[in-house]
Amino acid sequence: MMITRRRLTRGMIAAAPAIAGMSRARATPSFPTRQVRIIAPFAPGAATDTCARIIAQRLGERWGQPVVVENRIGASGTIGASAVARAEPDGHTLLLGTVGTNATNASLIPNMPYDTLNDFAPVTLFAVVSMLVVVHPSQPIHSIADLVALARKAPGGLNCGTAGVGSSPHLAALLFESLGKVKFEHVAYAGVAPMIPDLLQNRVNVSLGDASSFLPHVRSGALRAIGVTTATRFAGLPDVPTVAEAGVASYDAAAWYGVLAPAKTPPQIVTQLNHEIAAIARMPAVKQQLEPLAATTVGNTPDAFAAFIHAEYKRWGQLIRDAGVQVTQKS
Missing domain, CATH: 3.40.190.10 (Periplasmic binding protein-like II)
Structure with missing residues (x-):
C-alpha cells in the first residue's frame, strides 16, 4: 500500500500530542528527587538502627542520592513511628518498624498517637531475629x-x-x-x-x-x-531444636524489622522501594553483616508484609489482652 506525503503528514500531526506526552513523561523527575530519611525509632547501636543503616547505605549507593538515618527514640518506638505516620506520603520518609511499633504497642499502650494498621504502607519485611x-x-x-x-x-x-x-x-x-x-x-x-x-x-x-x-x-x-523460638532452627546453633519441635506445639515468636512508608504513598513508589530493599536483603554481603544479630533476611512483597503485620497484630493483641499486660508510655 502506497502512503502519500499528505497522508504521512496528517499521521505525524495526529501523533504529535502522544509523542509530546511521552516526552513529558520521560522528563518527569523520577523517585527519589531529594534526600531520603529512614527513621529508626530506637537508639543508635540497637538492632533497629543497624538494619536502618545497612539499608540506607545500600540505597544511597544504588540511587546516587543521600539516604540518612534519623534516630527518633522514646515511648517504646511510638515517637519515631508517629513522625513517619504524619510525614508527606511521597516515599522520602520511611520507618524501620518493629513488632512493637507496628503490631504489639497498639495493645500495650493506651492512647496511641497513630493507627497501627491504617497509617502506614508496608514496603517489605527486611529481617527476622531468632x-x-x-x-x-x-x-x-x-x-x-x-x-x-x-x-x-x-x-x-x-x-x-x-x-x-x-x-x-x-x-x-x-x-x-x-x-x-x-x-x-x-x-x-x-x-x-x-x-x-x-x-x-x-x-x-x-x-x-x-x-x-x-x-x-x-x-x-x-x-x-x-x-x-522461631519456626525454624537458628543456623548459629543448628543442634538446638525449636520450641515447637521440642514439644510446645504451634509455638513461634520472633523479633522482626521491616520498612514502611506513610499511608497513601503512591503505589509505584512503594513498588520501587520494595524492589530495591528486597534486592538489598538478598545480597550475600548484607546477610553477612546481619549475622551478629542472628538475623535472617526476608525481602517479601508489600502485600505479604501487610498480611504478616495483620496476623502479628491479631495474635499478639489477643495474648496481651488475655494476660492483662499494659505499659506506661514514657517519653
Whole structure:
C-alpha cells in the first residue's frame, strides 16, 4: 500500500500530542528527587538502627542520592513511628518498624498517637531475629520438656527474666506459658544488659531473648540453650531444636524489622522501594553483616508484609489482652 506525503503528514500531526506526552513523561523527575530519611525509632547501636543503616547505605549507593538515618527514640518506638505516620506520603520518609511499633504497642499502650494498621504502607519485611530459651547450666533443665515438667511441678517456682514488660522476649515468655500450660514468675529488667549478670549467677532461672545477646555465653558454656523460638532452627546453633519441635506445639515468636512508608504513598513508589530493599536483603554481603544479630533476611512483597503485620497484630493483641499486660508510655 502506497502512503502519500499528505497522508504521512496528517499521521505525524495526529501523533504529535502522544509523542509530546511521552516526552513529558520521560522528563518527569523520577523517585527519589531529594534526600531520603529512614527513621529508626530506637537508639543508635540497637538492632533497629543497624538494619536502618545497612539499608540506607545500600540505597544511597544504588540511587546516587543521600539516604540518612534519623534516630527518633522514646515511648517504646511510638515517637519515631508517629513522625513517619504524619510525614508527606511521597516515599522520602520511611520507618524501620518493629513488632512493637507496628503490631504489639497498639495493645500495650493506651492512647496511641497513630493507627497501627491504617497509617502506614508496608514496603517489605527486611529481617527476622531468632530468640533463644536459655537456662543456667547448674539447673536440671536440659530440654524444653524438662523445663515444662519442672514448671508444671511448681507453678511460679521458676523465675523468668526478660528485657522488660511488653518487650518481644516478655511476650515470647507469655506465649510459652500459654501454649506450654505453665506459669513463671516474671522478672522485668530495663533491657538485656542488666539481666545478663543475674542470669550468669543463676539468680534468674530461665530467660528468653535475642540470640545475639546470649550466643557468646552459650558458646562459652556459661549458659545452656534449650530452644529456639522461631519456626525454624537458628543456623548459629543448628543442634538446638525449636520450641515447637521440642514439644510446645504451634509455638513461634520472633523479633522482626521491616520498612514502611506513610499511608497513601503512591503505589509505584512503594513498588520501587520494595524492589530495591528486597534486592538489598538478598545480597550475600548484607546477610553477612546481619549475622551478629542472628538475623535472617526476608525481602517479601508489600502485600505479604501487610498480611504478616495483620496476623502479628491479631495474635499478639489477643495474648496481651488475655494476660492483662499494659505499659506506661514514657517519653
